[in-house]
Amino acid sequence: MTGINKLTNFALLLIIAAYAPSAFAVPELKLSSGGATVDILEASVKDSCPVADCVTYIGAVGSWQVDVTTGIEGGLPFFDINSINAIRSGGQKSPLTISFSDDGLTLPGAFVFDVGGTLSSTSSKRVISFQAWTDTVKFGHAHEIGSILTFHTTPFSGTTKGSTGSKNSALTIGAYIDLGALNAKGAMSFDASLTPVVPEPASISMLGGALLLLGSALRRQMKSN
Numbered sequence: 001m002t003g004i005n006k007l008t009n010f011a012l013l014l015i016i017a018a019y020a021p022s023a024f025a026v027p028e029l030k031l032s033s034g035g036a037t038v039d040i041l042e043a044s045v046k047d048s049c050p051v052a053d054c055v056t057y058i059g060a061v062g063s064w065q066v067d068v069t070t071g072i073e074g075g076l077p078f079f080d081i082n083s084i085n086a087i088r089s090g091g092q093k094s095p096l097t098i099s100f101s102d103d104g105l106t107l108p109g110a111f112v113f114d115v116g117g118t119l120s121s122t123s124s125k126r127v128i129s130f131q132a133w134t135d136t137v138k139f140g141h142a143h144e145i146g147s148i149l150t151f152h153t154t155p156f157s158g159t160t161k162g163s164t165g166s167k168n169s170a171l172t173i174g175a176y177i178d179l180g181a182l183n184a185k186g187a188m189s190f191d192a193s194l195t196p197v198v199p200e201p202a203s204i205s206m207l208g209g210a211l212l213l214l215g216s217a218l219r220r221q222m223k224s225n
Helices: 003-018 201-224
Strands: 028-033 036-041 054-061 064-073 079-087 096-102 110-121 127-135 149-151 156-163 170-178 186-196
Touching: 028 054, 028 064, 036 054, 064 096, 079 096, 079 170, 110 127, 110 149, 127 186, 149 156, 170 186
Parallel strands: none
Antiparallel strands: 028 036, 028 096, 054 064, 064 079, 079 186, 096 170, 110 156, 110 186, 127 149, 127 170
16 A cells, blocks of 8 residues: 555545534434335334444335345445345335435535445336435435436446535435336345545645644653643
């Protein structure tokens, strides 16, 4: 690993630590299909994830069988949702939407939004799309991060990047899955993540230099005491 790569990774870890979720933030996961909706708060009865800043749902949503859908925040990446779902019998009655959100967050200036996965269907008109937003409230859509990512083939992957907007403290990732036709059968899996934009190498070097100066000053102060 080169010196620049080491410095970049170090800077990214510092960014993650600086923008860790508030202790008062409660991540929330929503899944809906047609008239069926499931809403899960962290540590609620429906939450199958035993760790903090994580929400998992396993069960049915309309005609969809959710094998596992999990939203995680505060690590690397900063915000992540992954999901495995299927229509095993009867076929699709309505598309599936999945959203993961939290508020009370201190957000960096910009995020990289990465998605990837697979989508199979008995219909050739299948579609899966992803978006990410910031706002002042959970599940708000005031400011879109980058652009919408839409796919019709499988496997799929894509990346977009954008600012988080000013004075926003809530973050949402949303996914829309349509097998393409009524009664179509199929399955999908995906991972969608938001990672803070790493400063340019010059900025990283400046940050590293500032940290070295701060460390030296602290050591001198300790010796003088």
